[in-house]
Amino acid sequence: MCAVTKPLTILGIETSCDETAAAVLRLEDGRPFVLSDVVLGQAAHHAPYKGVVPEIAARAHVEGLDGTIAAAMRDAGLGFADLDGVAATAGPGLIGGVMVGLLAGKAIALAHEKPLIAVNHLEGHALSPRLAEGGATFPYLLLLVSGGHCQFIAVLGVGEYRRFGSTIDDALGEAFDKLAKLLDLGFPGGPLVEKMAKNGDSTRFSLPRPLMGREGCDFSFAGLKTACAREAAALGVLSDQDKADLCASFQAAVLDVIADRTRNAMAMFDPMWGAKGRLVAAGGVAANKPIRAKLEQLAAGRGYDFIAPPLKWCTDNAAMIALAGAER
Ligand code: KG4
Numbered sequence: 001m002c003a004v005t006k007p008l009t010i011l012g013i014e015t016s017c018d019e020t021a022a023a024v025l026r027l028e029d030g031r032p033f034v035l036s037d038v039v040l041g042q043a044a045h046h047a048p049y050k051g052v053v054p055e056i057a058a059r060a061h062v063e064g065l066d067g068t069i070a071a072a073m074r075d076a077g078l079g080f081a082d083l084d085g086v087a088a089t090a091g092p093g094l095i096g097g098v099m100v101g102l103l104a105g106k107a108i109a110l111a112h113e114k115p116l117i118a119v120n121h122l123e124g125h126a127l128s129p130r131l132a133e134g135g136a137t138f139p140y141l142l143l144l145v146s147g148g149h150c151q152f153i154a155v156l157g158v159g160e161y162r163r164f165g166s167t168i169d170d171a172l173g174e175a176f177d178k179l180a181k182l183l184d185l186g187f188p189g190g191p192l193v194e195k196m197a198k199n200g201d202s203t204r205f206s207l208p209r210p211l212m213g214r215e216g217c218d219f220s221f222a223g224l225k226t227a228c229a230r231e232a233a234a235l236g237v238l239s240d241q242d243k244a245d246l247c248a249s250f251q252a253a254v255l256d257v258i259a260d261r262t263r264n265a266m267a268m269f270d271p272m273w274g275a276k277g278r279l280v281a282a283g284g285v286a287a288n289k290p291i292r293a294k295l296e297q298l299a300a301g302r303g304y305d306f307i308a309p310p311l312k313w314c315t316d317n318a319a320m321i322a323l324a325g326a327e328r
């Protein structure tokens with residue numbers, strides 16, 4: 001990669017799932033400065049369906065994106081002419097939403113004669129730990145756990161990624177959301193399951209720990225989800241205590257699986273780090289306090305630093321897309 005000395009100011013656009021987001025970022029001497037960071041959530045649109053509905057998401061992006069971009073430019077105190085480029089998520093994601101953001105980015109780039117940088121959403125997440133002041137330095141081991149993704153990535157540098165393992169079926173956030181739906185807790189489910197689990201008995205239900213003890217660091221959550229559904233069906237009408245116990249038992253199984261998989265991923269990453277191993281957690285599920293605490297404990301046990309970026313950059317946002325675009 002050639003060294004870029006001139007500061008770059010980039011507008012980032014993110015619309016691949018259920019957040020309509022725009023941000024302006026300046027990259028100066030390799031350091032990112034987030035000038036604005038606007039996220040318009042869509043939870044209220046999807047809550048009645050207890051999950052993200054792709055067509056509703058795409059329409060909400062169409063309605064919200066112009067205003068979100070305008071707000072990001074206003075917050076940054078800049079006009080389009082001040083930009084060096086426009087970066088937009090080009091996938092992977094829900095295709096309707098991706099098209100809305102990418103076309104908006106193309107239109108702005110074309111109208112103002114700026115380059116358009118098509119950004120891979122996962123690269124955005126992989127680089128997001130670098131957004132914070134004193135953020136992660138390369139290389140680091142990233143556990144990306146969201147509603148759509150669940151994988152370990154060794155981030156060695158910009159454009160240098162090695163995927164160590166990923167889910168072979170559901171993402172972890174999806175499993176949290178499906179359990180919440182089963183128990184009629186609401187949407188998004190992860191925080192509600194975490195809250196219920198606090199008052200539950202984690203030993204009441206004996207749930208499977210998929211792939212635990214196996215080689216590598218892939219994940220699987222479909223069987224765990226089905227086991228929860230079976231336990232719920234066997235109980236029939238569920239009391240609040242039943243629900244709390246099921247949430248606690250589910251979360252305990254998740255913690256065991258994460259611990260086992262993370263140990264293997266760190267063993268794979270060990271030969272790649274120089275002075276200090278770093279374990280970074282990103283994605284919406286990284287907001288889960290028991291999961292964070294477990295990762296912190298695992299990292300410390302192996303002499304790694306544990307880095308959890310601020311929550312606003314753990315979940316979908318456009319600052320990470322602008323950063324990936326600026327680096328590219
Ligand atoms: O990264 P994100 O905002 O969006 C994508 O999926 O890309 O992640 C959202 C996911 C949802 O599945 C949500 O239920 C989960 O993250 N989540 C949590 C928690 N907060 C959010 N899962 C478990 N515990 C939480 N506290």
Ligand code: ZN
Pocket residue numbers: 121125146148315316
């Ligand atoms: Zn994401």
